[in-house]
Amino acid sequence: MKKIKFGLLLALFLSLVFVSAALAQGETLNLSLSRDFGYGGFGGDIQGTFSLHASGPSTLTRVEFFIDKTKIGEVDKAPFNLQFVTDNYPLGAHSFSAVGYTSDGEELSSPKIDRTFVSASAGTQAGLGFVIPILVIVFAVVILAAVVPLLSGRKTVNLAPGTPRQYILGGTVCPKCGRPFAFSIFSLRLVVARLERCPYCGRWGFVRGVSLGELRAAEQAEVQVARGQVPETPAEEKLKKELDDSKYRDA
Ligand SMILES: [Zn+2]
The missing domain is CATH 2.60.40.10 (Immunoglobulins)
Known part of the structure; x- marks a missing residue:
């Protein structure tokens, strides 16, 4: 009796093992x-x-x-x-x-x-449908980048060296020409820098604001630079005048 029970249990156990093994294998x-x-x-x-x-x-x-x-x-x-x-x-x-x-x-x-x-054509079209908007955006950005400086003008301001400016929004010293200028309202402000165009040399650059003291010092520096250039201007004018005179003489 006991043997039969044990045999049944063993059979049950083995079948369970077999079934679970089969399930594991039945991946x-x-x-x-x-x-x-x-x-x-x-x-x-x-x-x-x-x-x-x-x-x-x-x-x-x-x-x-x-x-x-x-x-x-x-x-x-x-x-x-x-x-x-x-x-x-x-x-x-x-x-x-x-x-x-x-x-x-x-x-x-x-x-x-x-x-x-x-x-194939549908695939290409769908692919283009995805690519074209990106290309349009890229071209728009490229064109804007080219046009914005043109719109704001290539003209430069002719301000006498050392002239005191108003720095309402703060200002900076141009890294290209060294002249101080005030920030414009329309400049693109990034976290620590601004995209500004120097009104004197006309070049664009990312600049940081500097203290009023530094700005005033830069104004004074302009005068120094200008003094250094003073003898050149009359010499040029003299040469021009001589050339003009020679034209008249020939005529
Ligand atoms: Zn400049």
């Missing part, structure tokens, strides 16, 4: 799709050369690949990959699946992958 076959060349857009639209990849237990020996109900190929060695070209199949919705066979006689089914095959 599904994994299936994935990758694009090798072509278009893989939104909404499951694809066009071009793609590959199906199947993976499963180590006992997997052979995988058959299907598009809808049609077997498109089989692979009997890992890696279980199969390449295909969408143009070889009718346009429209298709379902991929794979069936794997293990060395211990199991048959594993993969989940299905649904995609829509589109024509």
Whole structure:
């Protein structure tokens, strides 16, 4: 009696082990799709050369690949990959699946992958539909960057050196020509710097505000620079005058 009970328990236990082992082995076959060349857009639209990849237990020996109900190929060695070209199949919705066979006689089914095959031109159009807006934005930015300095004028201000300025919004010393100028209301303000155009040399640059003391010092420095250049101007004018005079003489 006891022996029979034990035998039943053992049978039950063994069957449980067997069932759980079978469940553990009954892993599904994994299936994935990758694009090798072509278009893989939104909404499951694809066009071009793609590959199906199947993976499963180590006992997997052979995988058959299907598009809808049609077997498109089989692979009997890992890696279980199969390449295909969408143009070889009718346009429209298709379902991929794979069936794997293990060395211990199991048959594993993969989940299905649904995609829509589109024509090459549709794929290109959809791709362009995505790329064109980006190109438009890029061109707009490039054009704006070129036009804004033109609109604000290439003209420069001719202010006598050392003239005291009003620095209502603060100011800076131009890193290019060294002359101080006040910030404009319209300058592009970034966290620590401003995009400003120097009114004297006309060049753009990212500048930081400096103290009023430094600005006044820069005004004085202008006078120093101007003094250094003073002898040049009359000499040039003299030469010009001489040239003009010579014209009259010849005439
Ligand atoms: Zn400047």
